[in-house]
Amino acid sequence: MTTSLASPATALGDALPGRAVAIDTAHVADLISQLLAALGEDPAREGLIDTPNRVAAWWADFLSPDDVATVTCFSESQLSDQLVIVGGMSVWSLCEHHMLPMNLQVAAGYVPDGEVVGLSKLGRIAEHFAGRLQVQERFTEQVAEYLTGVIGRKDVAVAVRGVHLCMGMRGVRMEAARTTTLHTGGRFATDPVLNQQFIAAAQWNAA
Structure with missing residues (x-):
């Protein structure tokens, strides 16, 4: 038996922080042309003629991720107190401080109580919150809050390991540096054994 749970959008708000509601691609393309000129390039030269339009189209696509309208749950009356972890989720986002890409490896865990969440939906949740100007810490909390609303x-628990190009391409240029953020709620915060089980499994999933 399956059930579809409504998205907890009312709890998080329909207009989520950093989420674009409309992209003026013509204006973005014009701004990219101005940027190229300011950088000493000729926007009209071969190789750059269509670049502003391509960049504008990319921004419109990236900042318009699919909504997580419904999350399917499967009834499993025999499942209780079992740790479920979905790892290996890799999404791209943009650091809002430098507007450079960051790759986020996500592992999410929960304890089912008579039903389990459709596995593919967890990846969609991660993609949804990655499709905007972000910081890794907020992304981790948003994924955790959404999943909390889904299971009630x-x-x-949500663990995120990020590789930030703002560290690899600028400043100290620490190419191999990774940042890890962790959210634990409910029993994950009060049960040290469950917490350690998740952390160990999350590290294995992110390897």
Whole structure:
């Protein structure tokens, strides 16, 4: 038996922080042309003629991720107190401080109580919150809060390992540096054994 749970959008708000509601691609393309000129390039030269339009189209696509309208859950009356972890989710986002890409490896865990979440939906949740100007810490909390709303309990943990090009391309240029953020709620915050099980499994999934 399956059930479709409504997205907890009312809890998070329909207009989420950093989410674009409309992209003026013509204006973006014009601004990219101005940027190229300011950088000493000729926007009209061969190789750059269509670049502003391509960049504008990319921004419109990236900042318009699919909504997570419904999340399918499967009834499993025999499942209780079992740790479920979905790892290996890799999404791209943009650091809002430098507007450079960051790759986020996501592992999400929860304790089911009579039903389990459709696995593919967790990846869609991660993609949804990655499609905007972000910081890794907020992304981690947003994924955790959404999953909490889906299962109706705080027994949720989310680990994110990020590789930030703003570190690899500028400043100290630490190409191999990774940042890890962790959210633990409910039993994950109060049960040290469950917490350690998730952390160990999340590290394995992110390897």
